[in-house]
Amino acid sequence: MTARVLIVDDIPTNVRLLEARLSAEYFDVVTAASGKDALAICAEGEIDIILLDVMMPEMDGFEVCARLKADRRTSHIPVLMVTALDQPSDRVRGLEAGADDFLTKPVDDVQLMARVKSLVRLKALTDELRARARTGQEIAIEDAMRAVDSIDHDDGRILLVDPDLRHAERIRGYLEAHNRVDVLANPADAVLAVSGGDYELALVSMAIGDFDPLRVCSQMRTAEQTRTLPIILIAEEDDRPRVVRGLDLGVNDFIMRPVERNELMARVRTQIRRQRYAVELRQSVNNTLALAVTDELTGLYNRRYFERHLSILLQKAQQQDRDMAVMLIDMDYFKDVNDTHGHDTGDAVLREFADRLRRNIRGVDLACRFGGEEFVVLMPDTDSRQAQGVAERVRGAVAEKGFDAGNGRPLSVTVSIGMALNEHHADTPELLLKRADVALYRAKREGRNRVVVDAA
Numbered sequence: 160m161t162a163r164v165l166i167v168d169d170i171p172t173n174v175r176l177l178e179a180r181l182s183a184e185y186f187d188v189v190t191a192a193s194g195k196d197a198l199a200i201c202a203e204g205e206i207d208i209i210l211l212d213v214m215m216p217e218m219d220g221f222e223v224c225a226r227l228k229a230d231r232r233t234s235h236i237p238v239l240m241v242t243a244l245d246q247p248s249d250r251v252r253g254l255e256a257g258a259d260d261f262l263t264k265p266v267d268d269v270q271l272m273a274r275v276k277s278l279v280r281l282k283a284l285t286d287e288l289r290a291r292a293r294t295g296q297e298i299a300i301e302d303a304m305r306a307v308d309s310i311d312h313d314d315g316r317i318l319l320v321d322p323d324l325r326h327a328e329r330i331r332g333y334l335e336a337h338n339r340v341d342v343l344a345n346p347a348d349a350v351l352a353v354s355g356g357d358y359e360l361a362l363v364s365m366a367i368g369d370f371d372p373l374r375v376c377s378q379m380r381t382a383e384q385t386r387t388l389p390i391i392l393i394a395e396e397d398d399r400p401r402v403v404r405g406l407d408l409g410v411n412d413f414i415m416r417p418v419e420r421n422e423l424m425a426r427v428r429t430q431i432r433r434q435r436y437a438v439e440l441r442q443s444v445n446n447t448l449a450l451a452v453t454d455e456l457t458g459l460y461n462r463r464y465f466e467r468h469l470s471i472l473l474q475k476a477q478q479q480d481r482d483m484a485v486m487l488i489d490m491d492y493f494k495d496v497n498d499t500h501g502h503d504t505g506d507a508v509l510r511e512f513a514d515r516l517r518r519n520i521r522g523v524d525l526a527c528r529f530g531g532e533e534f535v536v537l538m539p540d541t542d543s544r545q546a547q548g549v550a551e552r553v554r555g556a557v558a559e560k561g562f563d564a565g566n567g568r569p570l571s572v573t574v575s576i577g578m579a580l581n582e583h584h585a586d587t588p589e590l591l592l593k594r595a596d597v598a599l600y601r602a603k604r605e606g607r608n609r610v611v612v613d614a615a
Contacts, residue, residue: 161481162207162279163187167197167223168241169215173264177210177241180268181275187479194218198226201233205479207282208275213242213253221256228257235285237278241266247419254425260412270399273406280409283540287523288440290471313337315431316357320349320375321364321393330362330393333420334427346370354384359434360427361385365394365401373405380409383518387437389430393418454528456506457513465527465535469588472539476581483581484546486536487595488516488553491573491607493532500564508562508572519556520549535595543580543612550576550610558608573608575599580613 164186168174171192178188189206191197194215200206209227213220220240227233240253240261253261259281260274315338321327322344331340343352346367353361361379365372372392379385392413394402402413412426452464460468469485476483490496490512497505509532516526516534525537536553538546554576561569577599579591594613602611 161185161187161479162275162282163189163205163479164275165189165191165197165200165206165209167191167194167209167215167220168212169193170212173212173241177266177271180266180271184272186275194220194223194226197223198233201227201236202230206233206236208278209236209238210275211238211240211258213240213244213249221252224253224256224258235282235289237282239274239278247422251421251425254422254429259429269403273403277406277409277411281411284523285437285440287525287539288437290475291468291525314339315359315427317341317360317362317427318343318349318353318356318358319362319364320346320367321362322346322367323364326364326366330418330423333418333423337424338427338431346372346375349375350378350382350385353379353388354382358388359431361388361390362427363390363392365392365398373401373408376405376410377408386522387434389434391426391430457510457528459513459516459534460525460527462527462529465525465529465537466588468525469537469591472537473581473586473588473591476539477584477586481540481581482542484538484541484543485579485591485595486538486546486550486553487529487577487579487592487599488534488536488574489576489599489603490532491575491603493572496570496572500570504564504570507565508570511562512557512572512574515556516553519552524549535592541580543578546578546580547610547612550578554608554610575602575607576610577602578610578612 164181166174166177166188169192174190178190181188189200191200195218197209197211201209211220211223220242224238224240227236227238237259238257240258241264242249242261243264245263250261259278262270262274317334317338317340319327319330319340320343321330324342324344327342331342334340341356343349347370363372363375367375376390379388379390389411392402392405392410393416394413395416405413411430414423414426452460454461472483475481493505496508513528520526520536523539527535529535538549554574558573562572564570577595577597579594579598581591598611598613602609605611
């Protein structure tokens with residue numbers, strides 16, 4: 160994982176310390192000694208996350224954060240406040256200014272890296288959605304930005320997972336004036352409950368008896384209906400090591416017991432507002448993309464859209480020295496399906512394959528129908544190991560279960576997959592696709608139903 164981090168602090172010693180820690184993890188670090196300088200850097204350059212000191216002369220961190228979040232050009236950049244202030248009122252003020260999280264000085268290395276990596280992942284997903292909106296139609300992003308102005312945080316739909324009903328009722332009492340809060344006492348039912356409950360936030364207590372709270376969170380993250388649902392852990396001081404692990408697994412935030420009412424309300428408002436923003440953005444993209452960029456049969460993007468988006472993402476990957484992969488997929492012996500069972504069955508198989516493909520790639524991956532029975536997946540910020548893992552998951556999801564042929568007998572279908580990675584600075588979209596095509600040809604030649612990675 161690589162990202163561009165802006166450190167804002169007027170004390171050079173603090174800056175050097177954070178810069179050394181982040182540079183050791185291969186982050187690209189930029190620094191600013193004042194809030195004014197920070198705002199100028201963010202307005203001009205690609206910043207992925209901001210580590211913002213609170214106590215600075217002229218303009219404190221709260222004001223800097225509020226200005227960043229009020230500017231549509233910078234409102235999507237995660238802000239991690241780094242402060243010596245440790246009162247709940249200070250944390251509430253930071254969250255209400257728009258901060259995504261905060262660290263207390265002296266900064267713990269493990270917490271620093273866990274928080275930075277978690278927020279960088281969020282930024283990467285947001286960037287991909289924004290890029291798709293720009294690629295499809297500029298009006299999509301404009302509509303989404305206008306929609307943000309009307310987003311509120313009231314009447315949130317929250318699931319609280321806590322077998323201790325006394326604690327649960329206290330938490331519900333803090334929140335129910337402005338939200339609908341359902342309490343679930345049995346953690347084993349959490350995934351089923353959130354999948355069918357149209358919730359906008361899950362609060363998960365770390366004290367849930369014999370159940371592993373991180374397992375509950377992980378299951379929520381991997382279920383299709385809830386993979387983007389915000390999760391806040393409610394933890395004791397002794398739970399800190401597991402909380403850090405939870406942030407690595409995709410948990411959005413945590414709050415320590417004893418729970419302070421105003422801090423809880425601020426954190427809940429932040430997560431619900433962010434979730435509603437993401438939903439608005441996705442809906443805007445879905446509603447405004449013209450039919451000219453989608454495939455009518457499968458609902459995936461078409462080749463025209465893919466080629467334009469590939470050019471944009473490849474250029475960005477080369478400028479920022481980021482990984483990227485292209486997965487080219489061809490259905491084996493598909494002509495036989497059409498010849499034997501007819502084109503209606505062939506179309507049904509293509510539609511079902513597209514559904515399986517969507518379910519087995521990641522949220523940031525872009526799936527397209529390239530033409531006929533050939534599909535392509537664009538995978539930003541993806542190295543060879545990650546790309547092969549996704550490709551094998553797609554291949555297995557096709558091969559392990561037959562397709563409906565309409566006659567009661569499942570139709571066996573397999574796919575061959577060729578992979579190419581952005582490994583050469585001189586790569587062009589055409590060269591990258593050519594290498595993926597060569598790898599696909601090898602997969603066909605070597606027996607089909609396999610994944611081959613370009614060795615160039």
